[in-house]
Amino acid sequence: MLKMAKEKKEEEKKSSSNNIMVGVIWNCADIKFLMATLLIFFLLATLLIPFKPPFLSYSYSLSSTSCVSSSSNSSSSSLNRFLQNKTVEQQQEQQDSLVLKRSFATVGSAAYLFIQMGAYRGGPTTFAVIGLSSKPLHVYSNPDYACTWVPADNASASVSGQTYKILPDWGYGRVYTVVVVNCTFPSPVSADGSGGRLFVTATAGGGGGDAPAAVGEKFLALEEAPGSVNMSLYSAPPKHDYLYCGSPLYGGLSPQRVREWLAYHVKLFGEERSHFVIHDAGGVHPEVREVLRPWIERGVVTLQDVRDQERFDGYYHNQFLVVNDCLHRYRFTARWIFYFDVDEFIYVEPGLTLGTFMDSMSKYTQFTIEQMPMSSKLCLKEDAGKNGRMWGMEKLVYRDVKRGIRRDRKYVIQPRNAFAAGVHLSQNFDGKTTHKTEGKIKYFHYHGTIANRKEPCREFVNATELTFEGTPYVRDDTLRKLAGSVKMFEAKKIGSVLRRTRQ
Numbered sequence: 001m002l003k004m005a006k007e008k009k010e011e012e013k014k015s016s017s018n019n020i021m022v023g024v025i026w027n028c029a030d031i032k033f034l035m036a037t038l039l040i041f042f043l044l045a046t047l048l049i050p051f052k053p054p055f056l057s058y059s060y061s062l063s064s065t066s067c068v069s070s071s072s073n074s075s076s077s078s079l080n081r082f083l084q085n086k087t088v089e090q091q092q093e094q095q096d097s098l099v100l101k102r103s104f105a106t107v108g109s110a111a112y113l114f115i116q117m118g119a120y121r122g123g124p125t126t127f128a129v130i131g132l133s134s135k136p137l138h139v140y141s142n143p144d145y146a147c148t149w150v151p152a153d154n155a156s157a158s159v160s161g162q163t164y165k166i167l168p169d170w171g172y173g174r175v176y177t178v179v180v181v182n183c184t185f186p187s188p189v190s191a192d193g194s195g196g197r198l199f200v201t202a203t204a205g206g207g208g209g210d211a212p213a214a215v216g217e218k219f220l221a222l223e224e225a226p227g228s229v230n231m232s233l234y235s236a237p238p239k240h241d242y243l244y245c246g247s248p249l250y251g252g253l254s255p256q257r258v259r260e261w262l263a264y265h266v267k268l269f270g271e272e273r274s275h276f277v278i279h280d281a282g283g284v285h286p287e288v289r290e291v292l293r294p295w296i297e298r299g300v301v302t303l304q305d306v307r308d309q310e311r312f313d314g315y316y317h318n319q320f321l322v323v324n325d326c327l328h329r330y331r332f333t334a335r336w337i338f339y340f341d342v343d344e345f346i347y348v349e350p351g352l353t354l355g356t357f358m359d360s361m362s363k364y365t366q367f368t369i370e371q372m373p374m375s376s377k378l379c380l381k382e383d384a385g386k387n388g389r390m391w392g393m394e395k396l397v398y399r400d401v402k403r404g405i406r407r408d409r410k411y412v413i414q415p416r417n418a419f420a421a422g423v424h425l426s427q428n429f430d431g432k433t434t435h436k437t438e439g440k441i442k443y444f445h446y447h448g449t450i451a452n453r454k455e456p457c458r459e460f461v462n463a464t465e466l467t468f469e470g471t472p473y474v475r476d477d478t479l480r481k482l483a484g485s486v487k488m489f490e491a492k493k494i495g496s497v498l499r500r501t502r503q
Contacts, residue, residue: 365431
């Protein structure tokens with residue numbers, strides 16, 4: 001009995017051990033199955049993520065380092081934010097899986113399409129608009145302009161005109177070139193004085209960037225108030241016989257040289273018959289302004305401040321811009337316009353007056369004037385010690401006579417027959433030109449003296465002919481002989497107000 005009980009316990013113990021072993025084996029099989037299932041799931045997920053269907057609104061972020069540390073998660077988040085903040089242009093570069101599309105981001109503008117200085121009526125049917133435009137644009141593209149006149153009393157009756165442009169700077173432009181836009185309408189516009197507005201549309205001609213060739217910038221060029229224009233101006237005799245259009249003045253000019261030049265030419269041209277337009281590009285400092293003041297007060301001189309043009313890089317302080325604006329601004333004010341500089345003195349030969357000579361030139365639209373270059377250093381030995389009180393035109397008496405040199409000429413033009421101005425000659429006019437003026441008129445050029453604030457005499461000599469610094473000179477007293485009469489003329493007209501003018 002005891003033996004049977006003992007055997008039964010041993011069988012139960014053995015059976016229990018077998019059950020435990022079977023459970024362990026069964027549990028291991030479950031784990032393997034679970035692991036295999038998870039492995040397959042992760043493999044499928046990895047393959048499916050790049051091809052996420054559009055209906056899935058969630059996303060997976062699987063990384064081999066996702067369980068390493070929280071700092072790794074932070075770095076990954078920063079990278080994602082960086083990628084999300086890429087510019088539109090950078091995103092567009094990756095639109096095509098076969099071609100890398102590059103983008104070009106624009107920043108600012110290199111030059112303006114048009115910079116207007118002035119706009120003027122040229123008669124019942126014509127207008128001129130003067131300004132600057134991008135030089136490369138006009139060289140490599142074909143910018144165009146269109147004009148429209150809108151009457152003040154009937155805005156719906158606008159009229160389109162024929163337009164052509166003139167580039168008068170002879171290729172000397174820099175970042176900017178000068179443009180004269182001529183607008184001509186088929187019939188008189190607001191010729192009854194009713195007023196109106198002139199609009200100009202400027203296009204880049206396909207070379208200005210993103211805008212199509214036909215898309216332009218429309219701007220108001222000129223507005224005439226009712227009753228502000230008298231059409232008789234364009235057919236009546238001009239107010240002045242002679243008008244001086246000066247190039248822009250800049251730098252440290254000598255007040256004394258400006259004083260001499262102005263007094264001399266007011267006497268030559270005649271105070272009642274002439275007018276002088278001076279353009280200040282930075283050279284009319286307070287001392288020069290005091291020299292101009294008495295003549296401005298007498299109505300002989302108009303001083304224009306054009307310093308703002310220095311913002312725009314054109315040739316020689318935008319010289320071509322200034323002279324063209326002056327031409328059209330005073331086109332119907334004077335019979336003749338003179339173009340020369342403030343270190344140049346016009347001289348009419350004995351036996352002629354300026355009036356009789358100019359009358360003889362009336363059949364020409366323009367004529368040029370021969371240059372007489374003068375030394376800016378050589379003075380007479382007899383003037384040593386008193387030269388400080390003498391005017392430049394009376395103490396600088398040696399003329400350069402070197403041969404074989406082509407010297408610049410200056411010119412005079414009838415403005416009503418001119419459409420654009422140059423510095424030494426106009427190329428846009430109606431009529432004839434002559435250069436055969438030798439023996440009648442010339443100009444003495446004192447180069448280097450106008451911006452010299454010191455005493456110009458550097459060498460005192462006593463000779464009628466000499467060679468100095470490799471250049472041959474001869475003595476020429478032409479203007480020296482006129483200095484006394486010019487001083488008397490100045491004193492008569494404005495008194496002694498300028499007697500203390502400094503070099």
